[in-house]
Amino acid sequence: MTFSYERTVTTTADPAAIWELWSDSTTWAAWDPAVQDVRLDGPFEQGTTGTMTLTGPIEVPVSLEVVVPGSRYLDQLTMGELVIRIDHVVRPVDGGGAEVTVSTTIEGPGADAIGPMVTADAPIALEALVTAAEKA
Numbered sequence: 001m002t003f004s005y006e007r008t009v010t011t012t013a014d015p016a017a018i019w020e021l022w023s024d025s026t027t028w029a030a031w032d033p034a035v036q037d038v039r040l041d042g043p044f045e046q047g048t049t050g051t052m053t054l055t056g057p058i059e060v061p062v063s064l065e066v067v068v069p070g071s072r073y074l075d076q077l078t079m080g081e082l083v084i085r086i087d088h089v090v091r092p093v094d095g096g097g098a099e100v101t102v103s104t105t106i107e108g109p110g111a112d113a114i115g116p117m118v119t120a121d122a123p124i125a126l127e128a129l130v131t132a133a134e135k136a
Contacts, residue, residue, distance in 0.1 A: 003115030006103040009126050013133035015098040018090040019070050021133055025050075031128035034121045038062065044073075052077060082108035084118060098133075102126055 011018070021027050025038040036057055040050035045067050052062040058079075065085070066074040077084040087103040102122060106115050 001107070001109060001111040003106040003111040003118075004104070005115065005119040005122065006101065007122055007126055008099060008101040009130055010093060010097060010099050011130035011134060012097045013130055013136070014096075015090045015092050016070065017133035017136040018098055018100055018129065020136065021129060022073060022088055022090075023069070027132075031132050032121070032125040033128075034118075034125065040064075080108075082106060082111065082114065100126065100130060 021031065023044045025040050025044065028035045028038050034055055035052060036055060037053040038050065039052075040048050040062075042048040042050075044064065046064055049061065049063045051059055053059050060077045060079050063076050064073060065076050066072060066087075071091070072087070072089045074085060074087045077086075083106070085105045085107075087101075087105075089101045089103075091099045091101075093099050102125075104115075104119050104122065106118060
């Protein structure tokens with residue numbers, strides 16, 4: 001079973017300001033209400049693993065599957081048989097600002113049932129992210 005969700009927003013923030021928040025996992029809890037803490041076991045680059053504590057608290061392994069500095073990262077969370085992949089992309093917009101897209105894919109038993117719960121805070125997190133980046 002697979003569940004998919006995607007949301008895109010535009011912002012006046014420079015793409016670099018978005019990337020600065022994304023690439024510093026210590027900021028994630030400040031703008032994502034689903035995240036309490038993230039501890040990476042290395043630099044923000046492809047292949048780095050760590051632990052993410054979600055609201056609950058629920059501690060899950062996290063890995064950085066793709067990192068394209070300044071424009072994209074994809075992290076993967078594993079919760080039993082469920083695999084959650086969250087793809088983050090930022091692109092410059094003509095005339096200034098950025099377009100920010102976050103796509104979530106959940107695979108495994110019950111993905112359709114848990115998907116709406118996992119992504120419920122996604123709009124809030126995306127708005128908080130761009131608000132923080134606009135203030136930077």
